[in-house]
Every structure is written in C-alpha cells, then in structure tokens.
Amino acid sequence: MMRIGELAGRTDVSVRALRYYEEQGLLTSERSPSGQRHYAESAVDRVRLVQQLYAAGLSSKVITELLPCVVEGDATPELLERLAAERDRIDGKVAELLDVRSRLDSVITGATTNLLTGRPCRNEAAPETAPGD
Amino acid sequence: MMRIGELAGRTDVSVRALRYYEEQGLLTSERSPSGQRHYAESAVDRVRLVQQLYAAGLSSKVITELLPCVVEGDATPELLERLAAERDRIDGKVAELLDVRSRLDSVITGATTNLLTGRPCRNEAAPETAPGD
DNA sequence: CTTGCCCCTGACGTCAGTGTGAGGTTTTAG
DNA sequence: CTAAAACCTCACACTGACGTCAGGGGCAAG
Structure with a gap:
C-alpha cells in the first residue's frame, strides 16, 4: 500500500493531480484511520490509463462515464x-x-x-x- | 474583400475566434477607414491552417513562431x-x-x-x- | 431620418487541469 | 522526544481559447 507521494513519483503525475482525479471520481483510494490515502499497485495502471484518455482529448466527465466499462470490459x-x-x-x-x-x-x-x-x-x-x- | 462575418461563415470559425487570431498575430487584416476588417481570399486558407495547427496541439505562441516559415516554405x-x-x-x-x-x-x-x-x-x-x- | 444589420473595442466569464500557499496533522528518522 | 518530511483540507490563482455582454459606430434600404 503506497501513499500518494509514491504513486505520484511512479506515474509522473503530480500529487495535486492525483487528488484531483479522485475528486473527479477517476481514482479511488483507501484511507488510513488518520485520513491518508493508500493505493494498491493497480492504481499505477489506472493513473496511466486516465492519462492516456486525457491525452486522447476526453474530458474528465466523459472519462468518468466510460472508465468503469473500460476497466470492467463490460x-x-x-x-x-x-x-x-x-x-x-x-x-x-x-x-x-x-x-x-x-x-x-x-x-x-x-x-x-x-x-x-x-x-x-x-x-x-x-x-x-x-x-x- | 470580405468582412469578418463572411470569413467566419466560410471557415466555420467564430468571429470572436478570428479577432483572437489577429490579436495573437496569426491572421492579419486590412482596415477600412472606419476600422472594419477586410480579408482577401487567402485568409480562408490561412484560417484553416491555423485551425489545423491548433488541432495538432500547438499553442498560439508556437504557431506564431512557426507560421511564417510554414507559409513561406522557408x-x-x-x-x-x-x-x-x-x-x-x-x-x-x-x-x-x-x-x-x-x-x-x-x-x-x-x-x-x-x-x-x-x-x-x-x-x-x-x-x-x-x-x- | 430611422430601422436593422453588421461591425468595433473593451472587459469580464468559463472550463479544465493544475500550481500554490495557508494552516494543521501524521509519519518517519535520528 | 524532536525535527523534518510527507500528508491533509480548503481555497484562491492561472493559462488558453474562446463566449458573451455592454456600449457605441457605419452603412444600405425604405
């Protein structure tokens, strides 16, 4: 379970951006009792996918709608x-x-x-x- | 010599955008004594080129720098x-x-x-x- | 001369994605 | 235990490419 800083480092995405993704419903995190975000390994791929979709010109709103089914394959x-x-x-x-x-x-x-x-x-x-x- | 409304209609670009392009140095116009913009036929192509470059992800600043040499071929x-x-x-x-x-x-x-x-x-x-x- | 349409210049609004700082807590290293 | 580093939540600032509104002119037709 990595924290946000590590995820940011691995994905080359700023901490701010990661929090923003969560705010937009593009990324979820578990919280420690003290409120800190913890991420599984899969979050790295998830962030990369989000970045790709952004790069493809999709807005966060559209990504929000499409992401579940892209991930679930359904x-x-x-x-x-x-x-x-x-x-x-x-x-x-x-x-x-x-x-x-x-x-x-x-x-x-x-x-x-x-x-x-x-x-x-x-x-x-x-x-x-x-x-x- | 068409006026801005006609150019907008022909290029499917808003009047506002055309004025913005001029502001950014991407498009020039002659002015009538009363201050109205007049464009030659070539402006149509110019606007289309600008649109393409925008679509390619270039910022207006970069376009400003590159446009002369794209147009002049030099x-x-x-x-x-x-x-x-x-x-x-x-x-x-x-x-x-x-x-x-x-x-x-x-x-x-x-x-x-x-x-x-x-x-x-x-x-x-x-x-x-x-x-x- | 007036009506109507197109034009003009500001100048503020918008939206997305992110930067940045304040003010405070938690975790980690020594 | 203490200091530094990383984290937290607001919340305002900024950029780009325009939209939009306000307030004012130019010009052909009736």
Missing part, C-alpha cells in the same frame, strides 16, 4: 455507442494529425533542401513581387 | 529544429492515440460479444470474488 449498449463515438473521434483526430504532420514534413524537407543548396532564407531580401501572396 | 536552421520537434511530438501523439484507440476498440469488441452471447451487464450481480480486482 458495457451497456448505450455506453457502447459512446465508446464507439469516441473511437471514431480519435480516428478523425489521427487523420488530422497525420495531415498536419505531412504538411510540416514537406516544409521541413523543402527548407532543408533550400539550406543545402546554399540558398539563404528568402525573407531577407524578397522583393514585393512575391507571387504567392 | 526557415532558419533553428526554426527547422523546432518544426522537426513539433513533427516528432505529433508522431508521439499519434502513437498514443492509436494505443488508446486499440484499447477502446478491444473493449468495444469484448462488450459487444458479451451482449451478443446474451450475458447481461456483469455489474448488476457481480459477486465479490471478482478475479481482476
């Missing part, structure tokens, strides 16, 4: 729809990210080529007859 | 590093998203199977001898 048809919706949202996000990624990448490739071919940064001496603007 | 070596760093960050994010996605997906598949095989939601009558907890 769901009502209603929850299934929500899960599927989130999955689709994530798919969309991935596509968007890949799009930007390729855009950035082509800029990088282009600019690198410019640098390698000895052309310095154009914005230093560009005349006003820029064709693209 | 960059200093320093900026190139930043671009590459952002690209890598995006790659990481994509990986993370795919990870969560697969996790959700397996939950969905599993729960669907449960439903199809007639097993109702376990949380209704689960005894305390749950093996996974």
Whole structure:
C-alpha cells in the first residue's frame, strides 16, 4: 500500500493531480484511520490509463462515464455507442494529425533542401513581387 | 474583400475566434477607414491552417513562431529544429492515440460479444470474488 | 431620418487541469 | 522526544481559447 507521494513519483503525475482525479471520481483510494490515502499497485495502471484518455482529448466527465466499462470490459449498449463515438473521434483526430504532420514534413524537407543548396532564407531580401501572396 | 462575418461563415470559425487570431498575430487584416476588417481570399486558407495547427496541439505562441516559415516554405536552421520537434511530438501523439484507440476498440469488441452471447451487464450481480480486482 | 444589420473595442466569464500557499496533522528518522 | 518530511483540507490563482455582454459606430434600404 503506497501513499500518494509514491504513486505520484511512479506515474509522473503530480500529487495535486492525483487528488484531483479522485475528486473527479477517476481514482479511488483507501484511507488510513488518520485520513491518508493508500493505493494498491493497480492504481499505477489506472493513473496511466486516465492519462492516456486525457491525452486522447476526453474530458474528465466523459472519462468518468466510460472508465468503469473500460476497466470492467463490460458495457451497456448505450455506453457502447459512446465508446464507439469516441473511437471514431480519435480516428478523425489521427487523420488530422497525420495531415498536419505531412504538411510540416514537406516544409521541413523543402527548407532543408533550400539550406543545402546554399540558398539563404528568402525573407531577407524578397522583393514585393512575391507571387504567392 | 470580405468582412469578418463572411470569413467566419466560410471557415466555420467564430468571429470572436478570428479577432483572437489577429490579436495573437496569426491572421492579419486590412482596415477600412472606419476600422472594419477586410480579408482577401487567402485568409480562408490561412484560417484553416491555423485551425489545423491548433488541432495538432500547438499553442498560439508556437504557431506564431512557426507560421511564417510554414507559409513561406522557408526557415532558419533553428526554426527547422523546432518544426522537426513539433513533427516528432505529433508522431508521439499519434502513437498514443492509436494505443488508446486499440484499447477502446478491444473493449468495444469484448462488450459487444458479451451482449451478443446474451450475458447481461456483469455489474448488476457481480459477486465479490471478482478475479481482476 | 430611422430601422436593422453588421461591425468595433473593451472587459469580464468559463472550463479544465493544475500550481500554490495557508494552516494543521501524521509519519518517519535520528 | 524532536525535527523534518510527507500528508491533509480548503481555497484562491492561472493559462488558453474562446463566449458573451455592454456600449457605441457605419452603412444600405425604405
């Protein structure tokens, strides 16, 4: 049974954040008689899962609703729809990210080529007859 | 030369957001003598680009720094590093998203199977001898 | 000239996730 | 036993990307 500081250290999540997760119902703890939080090993995974869901853009409210069934591996048809919706949202996000990624990448490739071919940064001496603007 | 309302309509971005973008240096406008903003056609693309970068998790500050070179297709070596760093960050994010996605997906598949095989939601009558907890 | 719609500039509100400090208790190390 | 470190509960502060309201102008139509 670890205390909150250890859990924080292991998960790289601040103590404050852990308490916040509990407040939001995303994480539970047993309390010692004196009121200190104690966590089982499984809490480490739980926190990581929560972080992942956060990173995926789910709000704490949505996570609260979906977490039980993600953990239990069980769901009502209603929850299934929500899960599927989130999955689709994530798919969309991935596509968007890949799009930007390729855009950035082509800029990088282009600019690198410019640098390698000895052309310095154009914005230093560009005349006003820029064709693209 | 369209005004801000039209640009908002075309880009599906609120008028407020457009003014905010300008405030952040992400979008420029010419002003009529009376102070009203006027935009060229190119502003539509610009706004879309900004939206994409926002969606990719870049802050307005970072976008401000990178936008010129993304638009001009040119960059200093320093900026190139930043671009590459952002690209890598995006790659990481994509990986993370795919990870969560697969996790959700397996939950969905599993729960669907449960439903199809007639097993109702376990949380209704689960005894305390749950093996996974 | 007035009605109506779009525009302007502040400036405060919101929401999430967390930082931070006050003021107090508990646990641990020596 | 005592001091330090870790913990507790409020509770206010902050950032970002806007929403929203207040109070005031610009401009075409009737």
